[in-house]
Amino acid sequence: MTTPETARRHPMSWVPTLYLAQGLPFYAVALIASLMYKSLGVPNDQIARWTGLLGFAWVFKCLWSPFLERARSKKFLVVIFQLLGGTCLGVVALTLQLPSYFAMSIALLAVVSIASATHDIAADGLYIASLSNKQQAEYAGWQGAFFNAAKFLSFGGLLYLAGHLEKSIGVKNAWMAVFGVLGALMIILGLYHTRALPGTKNVVTGESLGSIFNTLWEVILDFFKKPGIWLCILFIILFRAAEGQIQTIGPLFLRDPRSVGGLGLTTDEVSVVYGTAGTVAFLTGSVLGGYFTSWLGLKKALPYLIIAMNLPNIVFIALSSTLPTNLGLITAALSTEMFGYGFGFVGVILFIMQVVAVGKYQTAHYALGTGVMQLGFVLFKMVSGDIQVALGYQNFFIWVLLSALPVLLVLRFLPFKSEPQSPDSDVAPQVSKA
Numbered sequence: 001m002t003t004p005e006t007a008r009r010h011p012m013s014w015v016p017t018l019y020l021a022q023g024l025p026f027y028a029v030a031l032i033a034s035l036m037y038k039s040l041g042v043p044n045d046q047i048a049r050w051t052g053l054l055g056f057a058w059v060f061k062c063l064w065s066p067f068l069e070r071a072r073s074k075k076f077l078v079v080i081f082q083l084l085g086g087t088c089l090g091v092v093a094l095t096l097q098l099p100s101y102f103a104m105s106i107a108l109l110a111v112v113s114i115a116s117a118t119h120d121i122a123a124d125g126l127y128i129a130s131l132s133n134k135q136q137a138e139y140a141g142w143q144g145a146f147f148n149a150a151k152f153l154s155f156g157g158l159l160y161l162a163g164h165l166e167k168s169i170g171v172k173n174a175w176m177a178v179f180g181v182l183g184a185l186m187i188i189l190g191l192y193h194t195r196a197l198p199g200t201k202n203v204v205t206g207e208s209l210g211s212i213f214n215t216l217w218e219v220i221l222d223f224f225k226k227p228g229i230w231l232c233i234l235f236i237i238l239f240r241a242a243e244g245q246i247q248t249i250g251p252l253f254l255r256d257p258r259s260v261g262g263l264g265l266t267t268d269e270v271s272v273v274y275g276t277a278g279t280v281a282f283l284t285g286s287v288l289g290g291y292f293t294s295w296l297g298l299k300k301a302l303p304y305l306i307i308a309m310n311l312p313n314i315v316f317i318a319l320s321s322t323l324p325t326n327l328g329l330i331t332a333a334l335s336t337e338m339f340g341y342g343f344g345f346v347g348v349i350l351f352i353m354q355v356v357a358v359g360k361y362q363t364a365h366y367a368l369g370t371g372v373m374q375l376g377f378v379l380f381k382m383v384s385g386d387i388q389v390a391l392g393y394q395n396f397f398i399w400v401l402l403s404a405l406p407v408l409l410v411l412r413f414l415p416f417k418s419e420p421q422s423p424d425s426d427v428a429p430q431v432s433k434a
Helices: 004-008 015-039 044-054 056-070 074-095 101-130 133-169 171-196 209-224 229-239 241-255 267-296 298-322 327-356 362-391 393-403 405-411
Strands: none
Touching: 015 044, 015 074, 015 101, 015 133, 015 171, 015 241, 015 267, 044 056, 044 101, 044 241, 044 362, 056 101, 056 209, 056 362, 074 101, 074 171, 101 133, 133 171, 133 267, 209 362, 229 241, 229 327, 229 362, 229 405, 241 267, 241 298, 241 327, 241 362, 241 393, 267 298, 267 327, 298 327, 298 393, 298 405, 327 362, 362 393, 393 405
16 A cells, blocks of 8 residues: 555656666676676686576565565665665675685675565565556656666666776776775665655555465466476576576676687776667667567567577677677677667567466466576576686587577477467566566
8 A cells, every 4th residue: 555645756756766776786796796707807607607696586586575565665675675785785895805805795796686686576566556557557668768777877887987997996996986886876776765765555464474375385386287387487498598698608708818719808898888889789679579579479479589589699609700809890799699689588578478477376477487587597697607618719609509499499389379468467567687
């Protein structure tokens, strides 16, 4: 339920900042941390393995989401986890001067991951509870825009700042400044939200913890009883096989020196390639991929979406073979890859929504499906470093292209249904984390 003050909170005063705060810690863990460790000299296999493990928080967050309803308010949860995440990001900065900085920073980022995943649940719940159905639709675009603005700010702004500072004050000091800024931003947003967010209160249902657990267990059992569910799970995991590897190792390849087969770009040059042009290409591809799937239908569109998402990875084979020095050429190549990535990624989101989630517990099963989707990314991210170290960059990128083939085979056996999606589906607007 909402308090009387909710009516005085215009959505534009808190929806953009809420989803900016949702995106900042996610991208700090998923993207920025990897490049920090690369600058600090951590090997690729260690980077991929440990940052991959951090992603499990988003895999399993749906398992504790029902228990959050017992908190006194969604606003309270949102603010607490923003402040916790911001504090931990700030402390990460302080650990970088210590001998055991890697273990300590990974432990702190694990707390950030759990806080961020839990914040996702509370923030989406606050959004749904505070806005009417009409308003939810009206401001859904602002959700995605500001979640991706966090990516642009992190990869395009803070990464560029890190690259600039690395040249003037040294690598460790540069990254201390960046994580200090990230922590400060999250704390400022948390303090702002103590006043800006609508004061929603959870409705007390009288359910015991045991009753909540039983309902959760029923939801999970019903999910795994769906016809063809294991084939669907295999498809979702394999869908992200190439992506999980290329999105992890690609930026590290750009940073590694030419003597070991990389392109030798500076941190700020990677920011230009991925954080600006690459982000724009990804968003453009995502929008066009949605329209394409709407026009053709999901079943017919999926083969093209899979090919569009994975075939452009051939640019990494070309880059690792020729090692070009022209930044414009490298940017154009990577923008092509990111456009295809955005274009094809909508396929797995719609597959979960229209095939996997359909049924009695549609919203809960959508959450479980997106957890499986994140699992696919995390599993292949974790092993990508070991594979790259064993094969070298050029052979690794060939392997990545080949690892996308099994999903096309599984596609032929998927249990598509002809029944249309209900227009009043209870799947709430979601911000997809690519």
